[in-house]
Amino acid sequence: MSAAPPDEQFARLFAENRHRLFRYIRALVPHRTDAEDVFQETCVVLWREFGNFRPGAEFLPWALAIAFNQVRSHRHRRRQARLFFSEAFLEELAAEAGTMVEELTQRSEALQQCFQKLHRRDRELVTACYSSESTIKETADELGRPLNTVYKALQRIRRGLYECIQRRVAAESR
Secondary structure, three states: OOOOOHHHHHHHHHHHHHHHHHHHHHHHOOOHHHHHHHHHHHHHHHHHHHHHOOOOOOHHHHHHHHHHHHHHHHHHHHOOOOOOOOHHHHHHHHHHHHHHHHHHHHHHHHHHHHHHHOOHHHHHHHHHHHOOOOOHHHHHHHHOOOHHHHHHHHHHHHHHHHHHHHHHHHHHOO
């Protein structure tokens, strides 16, 4: 049986790791639109450099190293426009973010599973409050519910989600 062509290998490896890669970049780049730009630039470099990727090596560490270089390039280009942290701090932050990628992925997956376990009405409330540009007050008005009631419901839902996530992560780490 022959190995998959390089473009198929890249597509598979990238698909498996793209969310982790974006989270890593997002941890290093404060503005979401800038992080999305850096992510796109990183994708192009990953594709262009995939011929240099050693078969059998871990894809994510290789991709994170390229992403870090793209973050540094972005910082260099934007240096005139904004104040940034020192290079040493960025390197320390990158190392910490790299180790946290797996934990964040695990927590994100647990959140998705816990969110699906919520009652339909709670899922709808969370979606209405957090997936639009509306404020929570505007959402409460649209739903015809008192603002205080919506805040209390969100607090209860967040606490339940947090506890569910903690249980799932603890169970998976055993």
